[in-house]
Structure formats: structure tokens, C-alpha cells
Amino acid sequence: MADEQDRLLPIANVGRIMKQILPPSAKVSKEAKQRMQECASEFISFVTCEASDRCHKENRKTVNGDDIYWALCSLGLDNHAEATGKYLHKYRVFESERALRNKASTITDQGNSESSNSEKLRPTNKPSNSLEITVMDRQ
Secondary structure: OOOHHHHOOOHHHHHHHHHOOOOOOOOHHHHHHHHHEEEEHHHHHHHHHHHHHHHHOOOOOOOOHHHHHHHHOOOOOHHHHHHHHHHHHHHHHHHHHHHHHHHHHHHHHHHHHHHHOOOOOOOOOOOOOOOOOOOOOOO
């Protein structure tokens, strides 16, 4: 029984997700939560196993988002694959923007410490090649 519980998603999380879609006054039975827990865990295991097999065939040890996307497509779960593909794209855009912000922040911090330690920079009439970063809300 303990081994089975280890492979299942936490039932509190499953119940919370189920309640999000229901009206506030709705009740979800313990049995319904348990069945959904089993189904969701099995689904995740099924897709992950397919992705893991692909990684094994390609002599890789790490399953990534592209592997999950591929597994969803190969299993004929196109609706899930489409949603996963959109999420992966948004995630990668967000991460690249975050990396640019961190890089710009690091350069600015280094520039401030260097200019205070070395001779002061004189302003020029040349237009600056500043980096403009747009911060977007995660949705």
C-alpha cells in the first residue's frame, strides 16, 4: 500500500484542482478525489513512460518538455500536446526575457562598480545603444 501511495499525486492537491472548476457550494466526496487521483497519476505515468522510452533509445537520461510533447503526440493526445506546446513556448519566452534582464542587471552593476573605481566616463553626443526590456505578466 505504501508503494502505491508513493506513485500517486497528493490527494489534497487533486481535491484543490477539482474544486477550482466547481461552484463554491459544491462538495467532492473522498471517493471521487481518490478516483481522480488514480486516473491523473496513471495518465502522468503513461505519458512519462513513453517519453522516458524515447530518451532511453536516444541514450539520454533526462526527460524534458519536448519529450513530453512528443509523447503526447505519439499517443494521439493532440489536444494535450497542443496545450503543452503553447505552454513550452510561453515558458521559453519568459525564461529568455528573464535571462536578458539578469544579464542587463549584471552589466549595469559591473558598470557602476567599474566607473567608481576607474576614471569617470565623459558623455558623448552619440546615441546610446541601451537595452530596452519589456516586463510581461505571466498568464
